[in-house]
Amino acid sequence: MPNPTRPRVRATAVLAAGAGLLLTLSACSPSAVPASSSPAGNSGSAMPDAHVHGLSISTTGQVLLATHDGLFDITKQPAAKIGPTNDLMGFTGGTDHGVLYASGHPGEGSDLANPLGLIRSTDAGKTWETLSRQGESDFHALTATKSGIVGFDGALRTSPDGKTWTTEAADFVPAALAGNPTSDTVLATTPQGIHRSTDGGRTWTTVDSGPVVQFAAFASPAEAAGIEPDGTVHTSADAGATWTRKGKIQDTVQAVAAVKGVETNPTIWAATASGLVVSTDGGVTFRPADAS
Numbered sequence: 001m002p003n004p005t006r007p008r009v010r011a012t013a014v015l016a017a018g019a020g021l022l023l024t025l026s027a028c029s030p031s032a033v034p035a036s037s038s039p040a041g042n043s044g045s046a047m048p049d050a051h052v053h054g055l056s057i058s059t060t061g062q063v064l065l066a067t068h069d070g071l072f073d074i075t076k077q078p079a080a081k082i083g084p085t086n087d088l089m090g091f092t093g094g095t096d097h098g099v100l101y102a103s104g105h106p107g108e109g110s111d112l113a114n115p116l117g118l119i120r121s122t123d124a125g126k127t128w129e130t131l132s133r134q135g136e137s138d139f140h141a142l143t144a145t146k147s148g149i150v151g152f153d154g155a156l157r158t159s160p161d162g163k164t165w166t167t168e169a170a171d172f173v174p175a176a177l178a179g180n181p182t183s184d185t186v187l188a189t190t191p192q193g194i195h196r197s198t199d200g201g202r203t204w205t206t207v208d209s210g211p212v213v214q215f216a217a218f219a220s221p222a223e224a225a226g227i228e229p230d231g232t233v234h235t236s237a238d239a240g241a242t243w244t245r246k247g248k249i250q251d252t253v254q255a256v257a258a259v260k261g262v263e264t265n266p267t268i269w270a271a272t273a274s275g276l277v278v279s280t281d282g283g284v285t286f287r288p289a290d291a292s
Contacts, residue, residue, distance in 0.1 A: 117135065147199075196240050
């Protein structure tokens with residue numbers, strides 16, 4: 001995916017949300033056969049042959065995929081493997097300084113504990129350091145906020161520094177968590193609908209009028225995108241409090257990310273079963289990310 005063909009976006013931090021989990025919350029679903037091509041065509045950018053658990057767009061436009069087989073840079077063709085082969089079940093790249101957080105299971109030959117607990121990279125995924133809960137937590141849902149980290153490993157937990165954790169009261173099981181590094185609003189997607197926190201994941205309310213989305217991502221503290229299991233896209237201009245239905249991705253979505261657009265509409269990215277697609281009109285239409 002060469003640089004000239006990427007949509008122009010502001011250099012803002014990106015949150016990737018979507019742990020690659022179906023709303024049935026299976027531990028790790030295999031890649032599904034795409035139901036049909038995207039509206040713009042049936043091919044996206046080159047994708048690694050591995051199930052995608054997370055998607056991040058860096059401030060420099062680098063597109064990262066967290067997969068069952070590790071982290072890949074798909075800005076390059078073919079996709080370039082970055083760092084060790086770990087199963088990155090949970091992943092977030094949405095931090096102010098480009099720091100990545102992940103969780104999951106160690107790859108073959110690794111001397112890391114299983115599960116990984118919370119790990120962090122400060123060099124775009126080339127190397128990872130262990131932070132906490134090694135051998136204890138596999139965070140399938142993970143995000144970063146202004147206050148710290150929010151993760152779900154069977155219990156909802158918050159941490160100000162990725163090292164010390166508080167277990168929060170929650171009566172839901174999130175498929176994905178979405179936050180923004182300059183805000184304390186967090187969205188949790190569940191089969192019953194969206195849950196929303198405005199205090200970094202400590203307390204939650206339900207969004208009664210919102211859609212039932214599987215994936216969610218913030219483009220800015222106020223702008224959010226959500227995608228239903230069937231690919232229907234919704235956006236919010238008030239940090240997930242209310243939602244507007246937009247277009248539809250005609251493919252199996254595995255992860256989503258969003259960035260603030262140059263003008264009024266956020267740019268929405270989705271990793272699908274057949275490639276990476278992007279919308280520059282706020283989710284109304286999508287095209288393969290490597291199309292001109």
